[in-house]
Amino acid sequence: MEINVKILKEMYIDKNMKMEEVGDYFGVSKIKIKNILKKANIRKNKKNILVNTKCSSCGEPIIRNKRDYDKSTNHFCSDKCKYNFKKVKVICDYCGKENHISKSKVTVNNFCNEDCYKKWKKENSFNKCCICGEEGYTVEKFKGKYYCKKHYNHMYRHGKILEYTIHDKNEIIKHDDFLEIITKDVKGVITGST
Numbered sequence: 034m035e036i037n038v039k040i041l042k043e044m045y046i047d048k049n050m051k052m053e054e055v056g057d058y059f060g061v062s063k064i065k066i067k068n069i070l071k072k073a074n075i076r077k078n079k080k081n082i083l084v085n086t087k088c089s090s091c092g093e094p095i096i097r098n099k100r101d102y103d104k105s106t107n108h109f110c111s112d113k114c115k116y117n118f119k120k121v122k123v124i125c126d127y128c129g130k131e132n133h134i135s136k137s138k139v140t141v142n143n144f145c146n147e148d149c150y151k152k153w154k155k156e157n158s159f160n161k162c163c164i165c166g167e168e169g170y171t172v173e174k175f176k177g178k179y180y181c182k183k184h185y186n187h188m189y190r191h192g193k194i195l196e197y198t199i200h201d202k203n204e205i206i207k208h209d210d211f212l213e214i215i216t217k218d219v220k221g222v223i224t225g226s227t
Contacts, residue, residue: 036059036061036066036069038069038073038075041055041059041066041069041070041073041075042073042075044058045066045070045075046075049082052066052067052070082098082099083096083097083098083099084096084097084098084099084102086102086108087108088108088109088110088111088114089106089107089108089109089114089118090109090110090114090115090117090118091110091114093110093114095108095109095110119135119136120133120134120135120136121133121134121135121136121139123139123143124143125143125144125145125149126142126143126144126149126153127144127145127149127150127152127153128145128149130145132145160179161179162179162180162181162184163178163179163180163184164180164181164184164194165181165183165184167181176188183200186200195221196221197217197220197221198221199219201217203215203216203217204217213226213227214226214227
C-alpha cells in the first residue's frame with residue numbers, strides 16, 4: 034500500500050497523532066512512518082503545533098504556535114491590544130486629567146507632565162530649609178533635615194554649610210547716589226569693590 038504524504042502530514046502534524054497511530058492506520062511500522070517523514074522533510078516541532086488561547090488584553094480567541102505560546106504568558110491579537118495592555122489609566126494628582134501610562138511607571142502620585150508635578154509639589158510641600166527658611170518644591174531632605182537647593186548642595190558636597198561659595202552672587206550695597214559691588218575670590222576673600 035502506497036502512503037499518501039499529504040494525508041500522512043495531515044495526520045501527524047495537523048491532527049497531532051503519534052507515529053504508532055499513523056502506522057496503525059496505514060498498516061505499517063513506526064519506523065516505516067519515521068523514514069517516510071524524514072524523506073518528505075516533515076518534522077513535528079513546536080512551531081507546527083497550534084494552541085488555542087485568548088488575547089491578554091481584549092479576551093478575543095486567538096491561535097498561536099506552541100513555540101511562541103511557551104515563550105510568553107501574555108498573547109495579543111493585535112499591536113493595538115499589546116500597546117493597550119502595557120498601559121494603565123491614571124488620574125493626574127494636580128489637574129485631574131486622565132492619562133495612560135506604562136504599568137511600570139505607576140507611583141503613589143501620578144502626573145501629566147513635569148509642570149503638573151512641580152506645581153503639585155510646591156503646593157504640597159510643607160517643609161522649610163532648616164538654614165534659611167525657604168519652602169516649596171526645591172526643598173530636599175538630607176540626613177533627616179530639609180534644605181533648600183543651595184544648602185542641600187553645601188551639605189552634599191562639603192558636609193557643612195559654607196559661608197560663601199563660587200555660586201553665591203556678589204554683594205551689592207546701595208548708597209544714596211551709587212551702588213557698590215563687592216567682589217570675592219573662590220575662597221570668599223574680598224578682592225575689590227567698584
